Amino acid sequence: MGESVYVNGKFVPQSEAKVSVFDRGYLYGDGVFEGIRGYNGRIFRLDQHLERLYRGAKAIALDIPLTPEELKDVIVETVRQNELQDCYIRVVVSRGEGDLGLNPMNCHTPPTIVVIASSISLYPEEAYEQGLDLITCTTRRNLPTALNPEIKSLNYLNNILAMIEVSRVGAHEGLMLNHFGYVTEGTGDNLFIVRGGVLKTPPPHAGLLEGITRQVVLELAEAMELPSREEQVTVYEVHTADECFLTGTAAEIVPVARCDGRIIGDGKPGPITKRLMERFKEVTVTEGVSVG
Numbered sequence: 463m464g465e466s467v468y469v470n471g472k473f474v475p476q477s478e479a480k481v482s483v484f485d486r487g488y489l490y491g492d493g494v495f496e497g498i499r500g501y502n503g504r505i506f507r508l509d510q511h512l513e514r515l516y517r518g519a520k521a522i523a524l525d526i527p528l529t530p531e532e533l534k535d536v537i538v539e540t541v542r543q544n545e546l547q548d549c550y551i552r553v554v555v556s557r558g559e560g561d562l563g564l565n566p567m568n569c570h571t572p573p574t575i576v577v578i579a580s581s582i583s584l585y586p587e588e589a590y591e592q593g594l595d596l597i598t599c600t601t602r603r604n605l606p607t608a609l610n611p612e613i614k615s616l617n618y619l620n621n622i623l624a625m626i627e628v629s630r631v632g633a634h635e636g637l638m639l640n641h642f643g644y645v646t647e648g649t650g651d652n653l654f655i656v657r658g659g660v661l662k663t664p665p666p667h668a669g670l671l672e673g674i675t676r677q678v679v680l681e682l683a684e685a686m687e688l689p690s691r692e693e694q695v696t697v698y699e700v701h702t703a704d705e706c707f708l709t710g711t712a713a714e715i716v717p718v719a720r721c722d723g724r725i726i727g728d729g730k731p732g733p734i735t736k737r738l739m740e741r742f743k744e745v746t747v748t749e750g751v752s753v754g
């Protein structure tokens with residue numbers, strides 16, 4: 463597990479990696495984060511993760527006191543110090559310590575920056591071989607006009623409420639709908655369906671986090687000459703899809719076998735899903751910023 467953790471300019475052992483109870487990340491979820499993966503001594507799509515982190519910080523008017531290049535060096539150094547070839551990296555930036563009021567102007571420290579390099583396993587191994595169980599959650603995804611899901615903010619209660627529904631019924635993942643009833647994404651991953659050989663995934667304006675793995679899948683599909691579309695997806699289309707899978711840094715590409723008790727396709731990972739999973743594996747081990 464993550465031995466050496468970066469906290470505000472220093473590398474400290476996990477037992478000493480601490481943040482104040484007055485930190486606004488703790489008090490209000492006032493901050494942003496990223497989940498990044500390292501494969502084979504390389505950090506996958508690091509620049510895209512950093513771009514999203516800085517975009518989210520800008521959206522919440524938080525100035526990260528390191529440049530993207532400096533933070534990149536910190537991330538690489540954290541992985542190096544922990545001697546990890548394959549890892550899951552969590553970057554957390556909160557607004558810092560304030561008083562007990564809401565006003566962020568009363569912050570009296572610079573933003574808190576934490577980088578943890580560890581591991582993650584989201585779903586059991588058999589979910590990747592046999593497909594997982596999905597349900598439609600009753601909890602709607604946050605309104606983009608309230609808290610835009612494009613911001614990977616430290617406030618994940620919306621997703622956690624949906625995940626509580628998922629675990630209460632013993633499923634693996636949950637579909638979150640927007641206020642129009644269209645599919646947005648899973649609680650921590652994006653959704654794709656395949657119908658008649660065409661890939662479909664909901665567009666960002668449906669109210670979802672534009673996942674980096676989602677982008678990789680769209681690029682792979684293009685290179686493999688698989689037609690793909692970013693289009694509204696209904697629950698009906700998921701129930702009746704030929705294939706369905708979820709994508710995320712932690713999840714990677716995971717096939718869906720059932721949704722709300724309906725068997726997707728023949729209930730096994732479909733041919734297009736399997737081809738994309740294979741190609742994805744190849745690019746993750748060959749691409750990326752080398753840790754050295």
Ligand code: PXG
Pocket residue numbers: 497584621647648649650651652671672673674675676709710711712
């Ligand atoms: N949607 C949401 C809401 C996410 O949080 C994704 C999609 C996938 O995006 P990437 O860029 O990773 O392809 C995420 C990212 C978890 C967990 O434990 C999941 C994420 C982050 C942190 C924890 O399920 N997902």
